[in-house]
Amino acid sequence: xxxxxxVNQDAYGDNVTRTFIYWTADNFxxxxxxxxxxxxxVQHHRSVSPGMAFRQLSVVNGPQDDYxxxxxxxxxxxxxxxxxEFGGREVEFGGYVSNNEPKTTINPPMGSxxxxxxxxxxxxxxxxxxxxxxxxxxxxxxxxxEVSLYDDVPPCYIIGEKAYLxxxxxxxxxxxxxxxxxxxxxx
Numbered sequence: 001x002x003x004x005x006x007v008n009q010d011a012y013g014d015n016v017t018r019t020f021i022y023w024t025a026d027n028f029x030x031x032x033x034x035x036x037x038x039x040x041x042v043q044h045h046r047s048v049s050p051g052m053a054f055r056q057l058s059v060v061n062g063p064q065d066d067y068x069x070x071x072x073x074x075x076x077x078x079x080x081x082x083x084x085e086f087g088g089r090e091v092e093f094g095g096y097v098s099n100n101e102p103k104t105t106i107n108p109p110m111g112s113x114x115x116x117x118x119x120x121x122x123x124x125x126x127x128x129x130x131x132x133x134x135x136x137x138x139x140x141x142x143x144x145x146e147v148s149l150y151d152d153v154p155p156c157y158i159i160g161e162k163a164y165l166x167x168x169x170x171x172x173x174x175x176x177x178x179x180x181x182x183x184x185x186x187x
Contacts, residue, residue, distance in 0.1 A: 017057055018053050018054065020034060020051060021034070023038050035051040054067070060121070064121060093129060093174075095176050106180070106182050108180045109179050110176070111123065114177060115158050116160030116163070116177065125174065126173065126174055126176070127173045128171035128172070129174075141171055156178050157180070158176065159174065
C-alpha cells in the first residue's frame with residue numbers, strides 16, 4: 001500500500017496535492033486500486049478520506065504544516081500499512097514521481113523540490129514514524145536499525161537517513177525529495 005499525498009491530473013482532473021492510497025497484491029502487474037475505489041476500504045472519519053485535497057501545504061522557507069495519518073491492518077491481514085518490515089509485512093514511506101508526457105524527458109520535483117540535506121523548512125519530511133506490533137501495546141517508535149533505505153534515482157531524488165526534526169527529537173524522522181531534472185532515467 002502506498003500513501004499519503006500525490007498530484008495526479010489524470011486521476012483527479014487537477015494539479016492539487018491530495019491524500020491517496022494505492023493497493024496492489026502483485027507489484028502493479030495485474031492488481032491495483034486507488035482511494036475509495038478499493039473494495040473493503042473502511043473510512044473511519046467523515047472529514048478525512050483518500051482523494052481529498054490538502055488544505056494547506058508547507059512552504060519552502062515558510063510555515064511547515066504536518067498531517068497525522070494512521071493506516072491500520074485488519075485482523076485478517078488483508079491490508080498492510082504504508083522501508084520498514086515487520087512480521088512479514090513491509091511498510092513504505094517516501095515519494096514517487098512519474099511523467100506521462102511522451103515528448104519530454106523532464107522529471108518533476110519530488111516533495112518540496114529540495115534535497116534532504118537542505119533540512120527543516122526546505123526539504124519534505126516524514127515525522128514520528130511508528131508501528132503497532134502488538135494491538136494491546138499501542139504505537140512504538142521505529143528504530144534506525146529496523147529501516148532500510150531505497151533510492152532508485154539518486155541524481156534527481158534522495159531519501160535521507162534518520163534526522164532530527166524540531167518537536168520530535170526521539171521519533172524516527174527523515175527528509176526526502178529533490179528537484180527532478182532532465183534525463184533522470186526514470187522508467
